[in-house]
Amino acid sequence: xxxxxxxxxxxxxxxxxxxxxxxxxxxxxxxxxxxxxxxxxxxxxxxxxxxxxxxxxxxxxxxxxxxxxxxxxxxxxxxxxxxxxxxxxxxxxxxxxxxxxxxxxxxxxxxxxxxxxxxxxxxxxxxxxxxxxxxxxxxxxxxxxxxxxxxxxxxxxxxxxxxxxxxxxxxxxxxxxxxxxxxxxxxxxxxxxxxxxxxxxxxxxxxxxxxxxxxxxxxxxxxxxxxxxxxxxxxxxxxxxxxxxxxxxxxxxxxxxxxxxxxxxxxxxxxxxxxxxxxxxxxxxxxxxxxxxx
Numbered sequence: 001x002x003x004x005x006x007x008x009x010x011x012x013x014x015x016x017x018x019x020x021x022x023x024x025x026x027x028x029x030x031x032x033x034x035x036x037x038x039x040x041x042x043x044x045x046x047x048x049x050x051x052x053x054x055x056x057x058x059x060x061x062x063x064x065x066x067x068x069x070x071x072x073x074x075x076x077x078x079x080x081x082x083x084x085x086x087x088x089x090x091x092x093x094x095x096x097x098x099x100x101x102x103x104x105x106x107x108x109x110x111x112x113x114x115x116x117x118x119x120x121x122x123x124x125x126x127x128x129x130x131x132x133x134x135x136x137x138x139x140x141x142x143x144x145x146x147x148x149x150x151x152x153x154x155x156x157x158x159x160x161x162x163x164x165x166x167x168x169x170x171x172x173x174x175x176x177x178x179x180x181x182x183x184x185x186x187x188x189x190x191x192x193x194x195x196x197x198x199x200x201x202x203x204x205x206x207x208x209x210x211x212x213x214x215x216x217x218x219x220x221x222x223x224x225x226x227x228x229x230x231x232x233x234x235x236x237x238x239x240x241x242x243x244x245x246x247x248x249x250x251x252x253x254x255x256x257x258x259x260x261x262x263x264x265x266x267x268x269x270x271x272x273x274x275x276x277x278x279x280x281x282x283x284x285x286x287x288x289x290x291x292x293x294x
Contacts (some may be wrong), residue, residue: 001034001044008082011184029075073099089231107244114233115140117181121231130193132223134185141182143246143264146239168265247275
């Protein structure tokens with residue numbers, strides 16, 4: 001199948017304009033399938049739907065995650081669709097192929113007491129404490145992705161109305177409300193902390209390093225993990241954990257799922273629905289703890 005695979009990869013690159021990384025993923029999947037087919041005596045034209053299913057089952061039994069097997073299935077489906085179209089096949093063996101369901105992992109969260117302990121442990125007594133307190137307050141108040149926080153700019157912050165305009169995935173812009181404690185912490189940082197770090201070439205990003213440059217996601221990861229360890233939180237604390245906690249606590253407080261979707265900037269409500277499973281798992285824990293037959 002090497003010649004057909006090469007033609008297909010050229011098609012992905014020139015006609016579909018897909019990334020080199022994606023092409024490599026597809027190539028790996030197709031070459032693995034070709035090797036499996038060869039060991040079982042199958043030629044390209046003799047492949048049937050059952051053969052593809054057998055291959056995917058073999059991949060799953062070998063210990064691969066469902067997400068990897070799903071990538072194989074997608075690659076095979078579009079590959080055989082391409083061949084059927086270009087070579088005039090009457091039947092596409094992968095046409096009715098069903099894709100393995102992606103695994104859904106429940107997000108870790110902090111409880112409200114842990115969040116409060118974490119945030120209140122950071123203050124003016126720490127080096128860069130005013131800045132870091134504002135960062136933690138904003139992450140939890142608005143559920144920002146760490147990249148959104150790093151790129152947040154002064155001109156997009158409205159201190160009077162309490163809103164911040166952020167640019168999320170896919171360059172989509174959304175307005176997020178900022179809670180009162182976060183606004184107070186940001187105002188204090190803009191007044192007493194940020195001016196000390198401004199240098200001649202400093203941009204308009206809200207949060208700056210001591211060198212006057214915008215903070216990187218890696219640096220914020222380091223800071224938050226450091227503060228989590230300091231207050232004795234058992235699970236590793238990271239920026240997205242604050243986002244998960246923001247969404248879970250909103251849902252637990254009665255917020256509508258569609259509102260949470262809008263606040264998080266999710267394109268699909270199914271992405272937000274994972275937090276309903278977190279809430280259900282919390283209910284089961286309560287039942288087990290307090291009910292005599294739980």
